[in-house]
Amino acid sequence: MMPAPSLTGCKVVLRLLSWLLFLALALGGAAVWWVYTPMPVGNAALELEIEPGTSPRGVARNVEAAGVRVDARLLYAWFRVSGLDRRMKAGNYEIPPGTTPYSLLQKLARGEESLQALTLVEGWNFRQVRAALARENGIKHDSAALSDVDLMVRLARPGVVPEGRFFPDTYTYAKGSSDLAVLRRALHAMDRRLEAAWSQRASDTPLKSADDALILASIVEKETGRPSDRAQIAGVFSNRLRVGMSLQTDPTVIYGLGEKFDGNLRKRDLQADTPWNTYTRSGLPPTPIAMPGKAALLAAVQPAATRALYFVAKGDGTSHFSESLGEHNRAVNRYQRGQ
Structure with missing residues (x-):
């Protein structure tokens, strides 16, 4: 028969188990503290790049190489224990001051790139x-x-x-x-x-296609000094297209000049024929001249109901609209020539 364990031996075993339990709890507490403690990053955010196919161990090394003062082996162990090590996504990230091992892993697992x-x-x-x-x-x-x-x-x-x-x-x-x-x-x-804009076009639009709408919208965008004038300006151009008048709009001429334009539009420029010169050619130019926004697109397909065929800048960002050439000439004298 085996001898019964002595009381002293039982106490030693219990003491050892207690110390082991205490050590485990201490290590566990330290690990939890470490996971939620900000890593030494410095005063500015660090950039972390993770290439596709990088292993979790490689990610940990990249974090250390990026300038975070952390033991890559310890960080890798955290990745593995968390169960999220295989969910980390490639990409470009920022590691700002205050980042903890926990928040870093969450960012990498969610793919929250900078x-x-x-x-x-x-x-x-x-x-x-x-x-x-x-x-x-x-x-x-x-x-x-x-x-x-x-x-x-x-x-x-x-x-x-x-x-x-x-x-x-x-x-x-x-x-x-x-x-x-x-x-x-x-x-x-x-x-x-x-x-979306073309699907909302007015039934009487003179435009033949969505591409026409894009071209007209680009002209409206460049001609508009005040948002409230967009629909009116589009109405003038639509009226001119209906009756076959030239659009005669300076922004198209400037676009046709390209990098040769020095900021001053001269009479000879208006007379120099290019595919975008709407003084020498009728109808719409062959391409848009700029990027129109949503409002210009809608104005092009839903112009104001107006009889105006002319407009001139008043000098305050708005325009004066005229139905006849005589009225337009008087507006030009008033607003452009100060007569």
Whole structure:
């Protein structure tokens, strides 16, 4: 028979178990404290890039390499214990001061990438759009070496002129995203806006297609000094299209001059024939001249009911509208020549 354990031996075992339990609780408490304690990041946010296919261990190493003063082995152990290690997503992230191992893992598991914002402004032409993209530091400039023609091929719109085809708005993107992805979103946004506007067109519109509406909207966008005048200006141009009058709008002439325009529109410019000179050619120009916003699109398809055929800037951002040439000439003398 085995001898019965002594009372002293039982006490030793119980004491050992108690110490082990205490140690486990202490380690567990320390682990919980560590998980919810901000990591040493510094005074500014750090950038973390995770390439597709990076392992959880590699992510932990990347965090340390990004400048976070943390033991990558300990961080990796936390990833594994959490059960979220396989849910972490590739991308570009920011690690701001105050980030804890817990909040970092949550961010990586949700794919909360750091975002940049690019604003495309109503009335910009495509040359200005490309210049804005070139100035963005956090974006991949995949379109930089592409011609306009090749760029539209990459966007699955071969043969389509890019002018006016992108909706002016603010677009957010993750650092490292392609500029083609931003352009694709803006392109599809304009598709939706144009389709919606064209479906609301007036029954007596002289416009033949949604593309015509886009062209007219771009002219309205450039001619509008005051939002309240948009529908009136669209009404003047619609009336001219109905009766076969030339549109005679300066912004189209300026667009046709391109980079040669020095800010001063001269009489010889109005007489120099280009496909966009609406003084020398009747009807709409062949392409839009800028990016119209939602309001300009709606004005183009729902112009004001007016008999006006002329308008002139009054110098305060508004326009004076006239039904006859005589009235228009008097308005020009008053507002433009101070007579």
